[in-house]
Amino acid sequence: MNQSVLTRPFLRWLWLVLCWPLLVQAAEPLPSWQDGPSRRAIVEFVRTVTAKGSKGYVAPAARIAVFDNDGTLWSEQPLYFQMLFALAEVKRLAPQHPEWTTQQPFKAVLENDIQTLAGSGNEGWLKIVYATHTGISTQAFLTNVRSWMAKAVHPKTHKPYTEMVYQPMLELLAYLRANGFKTYIVSGGEVEFMRAWAEKVYGIPPEQVIGTTFFGEYQYNKGKPVVMRLPKLAQNDDGPGKPVSIDAVIGRRPIFAFGNSDGDQQMLQWTAAGTGKRFMGLVHHTDAQREWAYDRDSKVGKLDKALDQALAEHWTVVDMAKEWRHIFPADTQ
């Protein structure tokens, strides 16, 4: 009896000392976020909507959170990664298309002629996208994306693209899900391009990935049916297309939205216009050292009108350089 009286408090004390760092970490969400205004706004919002009996309480089923992808969940410089995939695919497929050696914009891609490529405009890009993203089945396309993803590295950082996701945003996705939110991607990127890796990298299942889509065609194929991807845009999930997609696919208004560019402005407006407590956030790329710094004049991920509205309406604007302790998962090691 005497022994247990002496040892029990000591053991409890020892256990606390040893486990303290773990306990603190578990208690503090979003460890890669500085204790700045953005982190505080997120935590405050989540506490309010999850506090049963509070005025701002939202039932779990209505806790819909939407995230842009390029520039919000992973990097988008010097070019959207999906475009880098498309360029690599043109080179991989070139032997099957001898006509491309004389046909623009393919010729420019094969000759690394950036200037001609840039001059080919949206129409040129669409030709490249159709040639590399359509005319095959969804299954075959997913395989192509995964093959590329497994080997390709970023031209500047030399990291695999799936390691160029933002650690603070991975923590935010997990934090929201732990609080009963359903997390969605709503991106201008093509939907299957993202589905090929989004579950593994972000923990977001295919049915919660919304993106730009092509029309599809069912082919029975003697009992081995496929859905073929047609070279025709069905929905351009960018700018005003984002609330339209959210309405069509989710059928309810998000209470939480995060973007980083003018292409996300309408999604944030749509989220803001609902009743009850709402969270609208923008990632502001201010970190030329650790990532990139760009906003109003950028060709990729331009942030101008959405920034004006965010400042005017007191949406959360994340200063990446000041508010993120780490940028990429590798930085935490």
Next chain:
Amino acid sequence: MNQSVLTRPFLRWLWLVLCWPLLVQAAEPLPSWQDGPSRRAIVEFVRTVTAKGSKGYVAPAARIAVFDNDGTLWSEQPLYFQMLFALAEVKRLAPQHPEWTTQQPFKAVLENDIQTLAGSGNEGWLKIVYATHTGISTQAFLTNVRSWMAKAVHPKTHKPYTEMVYQPMLELLAYLRANGFKTYIVSGGEVEFMRAWAEKVYGIPPEQVIGTTFFGEYQYNKGKPVVMRLPKLAQNDDGPGKPVSIDAVIGRRPIFAFGNSDGDQQMLQWTAAGTGKRFMGLVHHTDAQREWAYDRDSKVGKLDKALDQALAEHWTVVDMAKEWRHIFPADTQ
């Protein structure tokens, strides 16, 4: 002490006797299904895919079940209920459209001229659908559907339409969800028409309702944004359109599919063609007494080619008259 020895077993016995019917019901799923081949096939399938360690085990995330709506979850005679809604809306809206008194097919609707209406074909129907389903915001349309649903009754049964859902299918939906399935509607019906009541009636949330869609347009509206419904079909979610929609919205192949007509054949083929254990089911309307009897020659819900394939490939065909103890929820009382 003596008292408790006497009373405790007696109390336990009394409790068992009183609660026995409830216990039996809880232990036996699908009480409105006769112990026939369809019920056995369903239970056997669910047991196999949920038995951890079994060869046929499927992880919960991949337990996707899809259901047609008209004729599978609720009745569809003498006409799809959505069409009855559209006809009622033409009458409600007529005062705002004096031109309809001379314009077909609206004139025929207002004059109850069934023959002219039937002769107006798909083109005529599309005019009626556009006039009653588009040109307004999603929110306004949902309100219209709910207003109609709250008062309208079926021309033959005089029941509200939401009471013409099939009790055995409600039990099946609940049984699948209790076993970790995600239940989806995949219907030729317009998506918002179904979302207006599907959660309340079927327990299926808006994001799990897939249907025919119109293109949408975002309007900022001075800070009160709306998504306007445009008179242009985006996706016709019928026949070969069903696997295309499933691929676009869910992004994974169902393991369980239920339909009732040739419009579901491709969805069932698509489900059947995946690897591992699969369940394909058809509701066969064989019950002229309690519901309707129709198949190969029916104008609504024709079941011909899909029935041939179901018989050839041993899909489950539910004989409504023989296998369903009750049809509608009211029948169980």
